[in-house]
Amino acid sequence: MSLQDKLDAFKADFKGGKAPFFAPPEIHPIMERATTELIASGQATRALAAGDIIPNFILQDQDGNEVSSAALLEKGPLIVTFYRGVWCPYCNLELQALNEALPELQRYGASVVAISPQSAVNSRKSVRVNGLNFPVLNDTRNETAAAFGLRFALPDYLVELYKNLKNDLPAFNGDPSWTLPMPARYVIGMDGVVAYSEVNPDYTHRPDPSEMIPVLQKLTQPA
Numbered sequence: 683m684s685l686q687d688k689l690d691a692f693k694a695d696f697k698g699g700k701a702p703f704f705a706p707p708e709i710h711p712i713m714e715r716a717t718t719e720l721i722a723s724g725q726a727t728r729a730l731a732a733g734d735i736i737p738n739f740i741l742q743d744q745d746g747n748e749v750s751s752a753a754l755l756e757k758g759p760l761i762v763t764f765y766r767g768v769w770c771p772y773c774n775l776e777l778q779a780l781n782e783a784l785p786e787l788q789r790y791g792a793s794v795v796a797i798s799p800q801s802a803v804n805s806r807k808s809v810r811v812n813g814l815n816f817p818v819l820n821d822t823r824n825e826t827a828a829a830f831g832l833r834f835a836l837p838d839y840l841v842e843l844y845k846n847l848k849n850d851l852p853a854f855n856g857d858p859s860w861t862l863p864m865p866a867r868y869v870i871g872m873d874g875v876v877a878y879s880e881v882n883p884d885y886t887h888r889p890d891p892s893e894m895i896p897v898l899q900k901l902t903q904p905a
Contacts, residue, residue, distance in 0.1 A: 685779040685890045689772055693886050696771075700792050709843060716840045720883040726864060728883045729831035733872050736762075737829040739799065743817035744805035749795060749868075758791030760870040761894065764821075764832055764863040766885065767800040768808040769849060773865070776888045777812045783891035784815055790898035792869075799824045799863065801856045822856070827863035832881065836860045867896070869897045877901055 683691075697710055708798060720726075730736060740750045754760045763780060765773035777796060780787075785793060793818040798805065805818040819826075824833040836844070836851075841860045852858045865885050868879035878897040880889040 684804050685776060685888055688779070689773050689886055689888060692771060692775065693891060709847070712839060714841050716837055717884050719837065720826050720864070721875050723834075723883075725831070725834060726876050726881045726883045729864065730867065730868070730876055730881075731879045731881075732876050734876050734879075736868070736870055736876060737826075738874075739826045739829070741819040742827060742862045743819055744802055744803065746802065747817075748873055749817055749819055751759070752874075753796070753829075755870065755872050755874060756794060758872060759793075759898055760868075761794045762822075762868045762870065763794075763796050764830070764864050764866040765796055766825055767854060767866065768804050768811065769854065770885065772885055772888065773798075774812055776865070777808065777814060777832045779888075780813065781814050781816065787891070787896065787898065790895075790902045792898055795819055797826060798856060798862070799827070801854065801857045804854060805807075821850060821863070823859065824861045824863055828864065828867075830863075832863040832866050833861050834861065834864060836883060846900075867894075868895050869901070871901050891902075 693735045740748055743749050780794060784794060797819045798904050799821050802820050805820055823828055827833040851860055860876055864881055864883050865888060866881040868876055871877050878894060
């Protein structure tokens with residue numbers, strides 16, 4: 683089953699209120715409105731894309747170790763996924779899929795990192811609950827996401843919904859702003875140039891890890 687098949691199945695269960703999921707049906711139009719508006723804003727088209735050079739970043743992983751994009755790129759291609767947090771089931775399914783694909787990705791010398799605005803304790807939870815074998819980096823105040831063109835502010839009506847659902851992002855992220863990154867996946871060559879990008883303002887849609895294999899093959903084949 684592809685990653686998108688798993689995401690679609692979860693979405694159907696969530697909207698259908700099937701156990702163990704229950705959410706008032708009135709929340710779904712509100713969430714869908716926010717997604718529609720983010721798509722219409724065109725922000726995704728202004729994010730970093732294939733052919734762009736990434737901004738270098740140095741972030742702490744879940745254990746407080748510094749991780750440098752420049753240092754990782756000295757070893758081989760770099761795969762970066764931006765996600766919302768361990769509270770997001772769609773994000774967790776994506777992280778699990780990346781972890782399953784990790785041995786194949788590493789065959790091409792690629793490093794994988796996930797970047798989220800959540801605090802270190804929640805990044806450790808991400809690693810633990812998803813059984814991850816790659817680091818989860820803490821992007822305080824979504825500053826790296828902003829440098830990639832991914833940070834956006836939640837509309838007021840969505841903030842109120844999140845509060846009602848007890849999804850307190852300021853507490854979760856250690857940041858008073860109600861901002862999130864658009865989910866995004868990048869494959870970056872050793873020269874720092876983006877070879878593959880997938881940015882989707884609809885958080886229920888994520889590319890399958892298999893899509894990156896041809897990109898990695900091209901990056902690592904002899905000149």
